[in-house]
Amino acid sequence: MRLALALGALLLCSGCEMLSYYTQAIGGHLDVMAEARPLDAWLADPATPADLRERLETARRIREFASRRLALPDNASYTSYADLGRPYVVWNVFAAPEFSVEPKRECFPFTGCVPYLGFFAEASARDEAARLERDGLDTYVGGVPAYSTLGWFNDPLLSTFIRYPDVQVARLMFHELAHQVVYAEGDTTFNESFAVVVEEEGVRRWLQSEGRSAELAAFEVAQARKRAFAAAAKQTRERLAALYASRLPPQAMREKKRAELDRLRAQFPGAVPAVPNNAFLASVSLYTGMVPGFERLLAQSGGDLPKFYDRVRELAQSDPTARNTLLARRP
Numbered sequence: 001m002r003l004a005l006a007l008g009a010l011l012l013c014s015g016c017e018m019l020s021y022y023t024q025a026i027g028g029h030l031d032v033m034a035e036a037r038p039l040d041a042w043l044a045d046p047a048t049p050a051d052l053r054e055r056l057e058t059a060r061r062i063r064e065f066a067s068r069r070l071a072l073p074d075n076a077s078y079t080s081y082a083d084l085g086r087p088y089v090v091w092n093v094f095a096a097p098e099f100s101v102e103p104k105r106e107c108f109p110f111t112g113c114v115p116y117l118g119f120f121a122e123a124s125a126r127d128e129a130a131r132l133e134r135d136g137l138d139t140y141v142g143g144v145p146a147y148s149t150l151g152w153f154n155d156p157l158l159s160t161f162i163r164y165p166d167v168q169v170a171r172l173m174f175h176e177l178a179h180q181v182v183y184a185e186g187d188t189t190f191n192e193s194f195a196v197v198v199e200e201e202g203v204r205r206w207l208q209s210e211g212r213s214a215e216l217a218a219f220e221v222a223q224a225r226k227r228a229f230a231a232a233a234k235q236t237r238e239r240l241a242a243l244y245a246s247r248l249p250p251q252a253m254r255e256k257k258r259a260e261l262d263r264l265r266a267q268f269p270g271a272v273p274a275v276p277n278n279a280f281l282a283s284v285s286l287y288t289g290m291v292p293g294f295e296r297l298l299a300q301s302g303g304d305l306p307k308f309y310d311r312v313r314e315l316a317q318s319d320p321t322a323r324n325t326l327l328a329r330r331p
Contacts, residue, residue, distance in 0.1 A: 025119075028121070032156070033082075042056055043057070055169075056162070059078065059081075059162060065170075069209065070202050071306045072180075076154035084158060084159050090119065091121075092117070092125070092283070093125050093140075094279040095129075095140075096281075097136070099250075099257075103115035118144070139279050140282075146175075150183050170202065170206050171202075181312075182313050184316040190323070190324065190327070192286050194294050228268075230291075234285065234289075236260050240257060243260070290324070297312065315327070
C-alpha cells in the first residue's frame with residue numbers, strides 16, 4: 001500500500017474541507033518518523049530484546065537482498081526501526097454505493113485519486129466509516145501493517161510487522177519498495193498489482209537463495225489459495241455488477257446481493273469478514289485485478305527484473321485505458 005498524501009498538500013488545501021484529514025495524515029506520518037532509530041542503534045542497545053534483535057538482523061538481510069538481487073531501490077528505506085505500540089500503522093476506509101461494485105474515490109494533490117482514505121488512528125477510521133454508512137454506503141475498514149511514501153521519506157521497519165514470519169516480512173518490504181520503482185498517478189490497481197508481482201517473485205528468489213525449499217513450497221501453496229480466493233471474489237463482483245445493472249426492485253436486489261456474498265464467505269470463511277459487502281470486494285480487487293497481466297509481462301521480459309521495471313515504467317506513462325486493456329487481456 002502507498003500512503004495517499006503529500007506533505008505539501010496541506011499548504012495547498014488550507015481552506016478545503018479535508019483540512020482535518022490532511023492534518024491527521026501528516027501528523028500521523030511525522031509521529032512514525034519521529035519514533036524511528038537506525039538499525040545500528042537498536043542492535044547496539046543492550047536493552048533491545050533478543051527476539052527483536054534477531055528480527056532486525058533478518059530484516060537487514062532481506063533489505064540487502066532487495067537491492068542486490070531484485071534491483072529494488074538502494075536507499076535508506078528500511079534501515080531504521082520504529083516501535084509504534086499498536087497492531088497497524090494505518091487503517092484504510094473503503095466505501096462503495098449499496099448497488100455498485102465501484103469504490104468511492106478520493107483525490108489528492110500529487111498522488112491523484114485513490115479508492116480509500118487512510119487514518120493513523122483506528123477510532124478515526126471507524127468514525128469515518130460510520131459517517132459514510134449514514135450516507136447509505138457500504139464500508140470496509142482494513143488494518144495496514146506497512147505503507148510507502150514513494151521515496152519521499154526513508155520508510156522505517158515497523159513493530160506492526162517486524163515479528164511476522166520471515167516470508168511475510170520479506171513480502172511486505174519487497175512490495176513497498178516496488179512502489180518506489182514505479183507509480184502511476186491515480187491508478188491504484190495498476191500500482192498494487194505490480195507490487196504484488198514483485199513481492200511474490202522476490203520472495204521466491206529470496207527463499208531459493210537461502211535454500212529454504214520447504215518454506216518455498218509452503219509459500220506456493222499459500223499463494224495458490226490466495227489466487228483461488230481472488231478469482232472467486234472477481235466472479236462474485238462480476239455477478240453483482242450484472243445484478244446491479246438489472247431492473248429488480250431494491251429489496252429483491254438486496255436479497256440476491258446477500259446470497260452472493262454469503263456464498264463467497266462460505267467458500268472462504270477465513271478470508272471474508274462476517275458481513276462482506278461491495279467495499280470489501282473493491283479492496284480485494286485493487287491488489288489482484290492486474291496481477292496476471294504483470295506476470296505475463298515479467299515472463300515476456302525473461303524474468304529480467306530491471307527489464308521488467310523498464311517496461312512497467314513505459315506502461316505507467318502511457319494512456320491508462322490502453323495499458324489497462326493490455327494488462328487485463330487474457331492469454
